[in-house]
Amino acid sequence: MTFLEGEVVGKSETCRGQGSLLMSCNYSNDKISNDEFVVIEQKCKSAKMIDTKSNVKDCISQDESVMFAAGITFEQLNDFFESFELVVRNSENLAPKESNIDFRNYCPKFLELDRKGWCMWSSSTHKIKLFGLEYTVIKYTWGGAQECPFQNREVDPRYNGYKYGATDYIIYRETQENGIGMHIGSLLFHQIAKHHFFQDQSSDYRVDPKKLIDMFDLRPETCYRVPVIEKKYRAMTSADGSRLPLSPATPSCMDVTNTEIWSILESNEEFILYKRIEPQNEQEKLANYCVIALKENPDSTVVYQDISYPISLRRNYYSDEIRIVKKPIQVC
Ligand SMILES: [Zn+2]
Numbered sequence: 001m002t003f004l005e006g007e008v009v010g011k012s013e014t015c016r017g018q019g020s021l022l023m024s025c026n027y028s029n030d031k032i033s034n035d036e037f038v039v040i041e042q043k044c045k046s047a048k049m050i051d052t053k054s055n056v057k058d059c060i061s062q063d064e065s066v067m068f069a070a071g072i073t074f075e076q077l078n079d080f081f082e083s084f085e086l087v088v089r090n091s092e093n094l095a096p097k098e099s100n101i102d103f104r105n106y107c108p109k110f111l112e113l114d115r116k117g118w119c120m121w122s123s124s125t126h127k128i129k130l131f132g133l134e135y136t137v138i139k140y141t142w143g144g145a146q147e148c149p150f151q152n153r154e155v156d157p158r159y160n161g162y163k164y165g166a167t168d169y170i171i172y173r174e175t176q177e178n179g180i181g182m183h184i185g186s187l188l189f190h191q192i193a194k195h196h197f198f199q200d201q202s203s204d205y206r207v208d209p210k211k212l213i214d215m216f217d218l219r220p221e222t223c224y225r226v227p228v229i230e231k232k233y234r235a236m237t238s239a240d241g242s243r244l245p246l247s248p249a250t251p252s253c254m255d256v257t258n259t260e261i262w263s264i265l266e267s268n269e270e271f272i273l274y275k276r277i278e279p280q281n282e283q284e285k286l287a288n289y290c291v292i293a294l295k296e297n298p299d300s301t302v303v304y305q306d307i308s309y310p311i312s313l314r315r316n317y318y319s320d321e322i323r324i325v326k327k328p329i330q331v332c
Contacts (some may be wrong), residue, residue: 011229024194025151043149051202063198066209071220078193080224093124101172106181109204119143121314138170146187150195164190228326289318
């Protein structure tokens with residue numbers, strides 16, 4: 001696999017705006033009408049994010065008050081989550097056997113979920129250092145995503161499943177006593193930072209705000225941004241909102257999918273890059289290319305005819321845009 005070094009466009013103390021990480025799918029809570037909150041609450045209940053008897057606004061204000069009492073702002077949480085995802089994404093994948101931690105002690109609810117029917121696209125194990133503390137992180141990416149019930153299609157019409165909702169993190173840190181660990185889904189990073197929503201006690205995905213503070217030793221008036229370097233790539237970016245049909249899994253039968261014709265541009269033992277020749281409609285013309293990564297931990301870039309195709313998932317779709325890639329230049 002080859003890599004294309006991009007033109008450096010800037011160094012920054014902030015990781016805010018990292019394209020693939022946290023973005024909002026609605027206005028801030030104070031700008032959402034009561035009527036819209038009724039709809040949001042119903043969606044939260046249907047998705048089992050809160051109990052049928054719970055009130056979503058009460059859930060939010062209770063957890064906000066925990067953060068307020070601890071002196072932690074949601075801007076700090078936003079920065080922390082972005083830094084965490086950025087550093088994990090750019091750290092080495094260790095083999096799962098490198099971890100001898102029994103995670104059942106720390107996130108039993110997640111490990112006991114009935115995952116029949118879930119399709120795992122990748123899993124990886126990382127040891128990272130972030131703001132002076134060391135963590136062991138297991139990252140699972142699934143072939144499907146939970147959507148955010150706060151999403152307002154007029155504010156944000158995108159499909160965000162590749163941005164959040166498709167990844168689970170199990171996180172562990174040694175402490176002087178026992179060690180501390182927890183499970184956080186990427187949807188919760190988004191929901192906490194953007195909607196102040198931690199889900200409620202009935203949810204298997206709830207993040208307890210006190211535990212979150214302990215887990216990461218969050219402190220008031222502390223900056224949780226990591227310095228990043230930004231590089232500009234002549235690149236194909238992942239196509240948001242793509243509704244491309246799934247193609248057959250094996251290259252040998254990939255040239256025809258239903259009525260569409262696909263051609264393989266390059267394939268080797270690590271990836272298959274192919275192009276769809278006859279997009280069916282105007283919207284899908286944005287997504288003419290696809291890379292299927294054949295390795296367990298795809299996180300690199302394919303370059304074909306001077307165009308780079310970043311790989312972050314097993315199956316990546318692209319539209320033809322300039323891409324700014326941000327990487328942490330040091331971890332504080
Ligand atoms: Zn949202």
